[in-house]
Amino acid sequence: MAELTPYAKGLGITLAGIEGDVPILRVEFSDAVQGRPGALHGGALSGLLETAGYALLRGELERAGRATGMKPINLTVQFLASGKPRPTFARARIVKLGRRTASLSVEAWQDDPTRPIASAVMNVMVAAD
Amino acid sequence: MSADAEFDPARAAPFLTTHSHNGWLGLTYRDHGADWVELALPWRADLVGEEEREVLASGPIVSLMDMASGLAIWTRTGKFTPIATLDLRVDYLRAAAPRGSVFGRATCYRTTRSAAFVHGIAHEGDMDDPVARIQGVFMSIATDPRSIPGG
Numbered sequence: 001m002a003e004l005t006p007y008a009k010g011l012g013i014t015l016a017g018i019e020g021d022v023p024i025l026r027v028e029f030s031d032a033v034q035g036r037p038g039a040l041h042g043g044a045l046s047g048l049l050e051t052a053g054y055a056l057l058r059g060e061l062e063r064a065g066r067a068t069g070m071k072p073i074n075l076t077v078q079f080l081a082s083g084k085p086r087p088t089f090a091r092a093r094i095v096k097l098g099r100r101t102a103s104l105s106v107e108a109w110q111d112d113p114t115r116p117i118a119s120a121v122m123n124v125m126v127a128a129d
Numbered sequence: 130m131s132a133d134a135e136f137d138p139a140r141a142a143p144f145l146t147t148h149s150h151n152g153w154l155g156l157t158y159r160d161h162g163a164d165w166v167e168l169a170l171p172w173r174a175d176l177v178g179e180e181e182r183e184v185l186a187s188g189p190i191v192s193l194m195d196m197a198s199g200l201a202i203w204t205r206t207g208k209f210t211p212i213a214t215l216d217l218r219v220d221y222l223r224a225a226a227p228r229g230s231v232f233g234r235a236t237c238y239r240t241t242r243s244a245a246f247v248h249g250i251a252h253e254g255d256m257d258d259p260v261a262r263i264q265g266v267f268m269s270i271a272t273d274p275r276s277i278p279g280g
Contacts, residue, residue, distance in 0.1 A: 005186055006174065006175045006176070007177060007178055007186035008188075010153075011188075031152075032153040034149040035150055037149075041192065041195075042213075042214040042217065043154075043188065043195045044150050044192065046191040046192070047186070050188055051188070072221040073221060074219060076216070077191075077218075078216055079213065079217075
């Protein structure tokens with residue numbers, strides 16, 4: 001997998017594993033991602049979700065032999081539960097990869113992948129073939 | 130905070146932006162009005178999204194707008210009560226300038242007993258040429274509302 005961005009590395013985001021072709025990203029709870037005392041910051045959580053989206057999309061473009069240029073169009077995050085002071089994971093799914101845009105769905109969880117603490121949809125501009 | 134001590138973002142922001150995630154980002158207070166607050170996100174090499182282009186990543190801009198939104202809600206209501214982000218939408222209108230700082234202005238335009246609605250823009254000095262637009266909904270996470278006088 002390509003290197004994470006300086007921003008993602010600074011937050012403490014790492015690659016926890018790959019399931020199939022899907023990267024699972026992880027961030028430790030630390031001061032850098034803390035919002036209210038003892039809670040994960042919504043902005044840092046959004047950063048983890050976006051990073052998981054780009055990591056998956058970049059790999060998918062590479063596997064398809066396509067250019068890997070990506071530009072954000074928009075992001076909508078639903079915050080479902082407060083993030084506790086423990087590791088957080090995120091994994092994306094490509095809903096549609098077109099010639100010019102990609103639509104992704106991303107979820108973040110802590111203990112149980114079936115109980116997400118946040119879900120996001122993101123649209124990304126991808127370089128045409 | 131007691132009822133007669135109105136929330137003042139100019140005084141509170143330095144305490145709320147010098148530690149944890151907001152402190153790590155280096156957010157600073159710029160200005161405020163009756164229902165809006167503007168913060169600054171100074172450019173920094175380790176906050177970029179693409180190393181070769183030296184442009185701020187989108188993540189820090191989300192955090193900037195989230196914090197500006199919270200401050201705008203507390204400024205409008207005059208009360209520093211716990212809130213949680215429920216829904217946040219960000220439209221990235223264009224890339225920020227290389228090595229450029231970004232300013233985030235959020236306006237709280239409506240509050241109900243438990244929800245607050247916010248919109249805002251991220252810009253680089255010209256409010257008519259924003260980098261991003263946001264729309265968010267925040268929920269009060271205060272304890273049992275019956276325990277709050279007038280709640």
